[in-house]
Amino acid sequence: MACKICHHPELADIERELAEGARYHSIAKWYFCDRHAVRYHAERCMPEKLKTRRFEVEKRRLNDQLDRLGARVEKQKRSNTERLKRSVVKDLIRTLDAEKPHIPHN
Numbered sequence: 001m002a003c004k005i006c007h008h009p010e011l012a013d014i015e016r017e018l019a020e021g022a023r024y025h026s027i028a029k030w031y032f033c034d035r036h037a038v039r040y041h042a043e044r045c046m047p048e049k050l051k052t053r054r055f056e057v058e059k060r061r062l063n064d065q066l067d068r069l070g071a072r073v074e075k076q077k078r079s080n081t082e083r084l085k086r087s088v089v090k091d092l093i094r095t096l097d098a099e100k101p102h103i104p105h106n
Helices: 011-019 024-031 035-045 048-099
Strands: none
Touching: 011 024, 011 035, 011 048, 024 035
């Protein structure tokens, strides 16, 4: 299969965008080509140096997403712990109130 992107008049710009981590569909939309052709080019035709650069950019992006997700998980854990503490305290207060001896007023 002949690569359509290899013959695209803006090949250098497309490869630069790919190396910087741009999404296939975004490139296809911007340069008026098929996203499958962009992917084919990125996987089979792009110079190794640019593939490596794209890989590093994607790795950084994924690590950032993992860090943000980890922070959200920790925040949720803290939030759940605080909610649980409040719930236990409320239950304890209700239990103590229910068990208080009734002292008649004179």
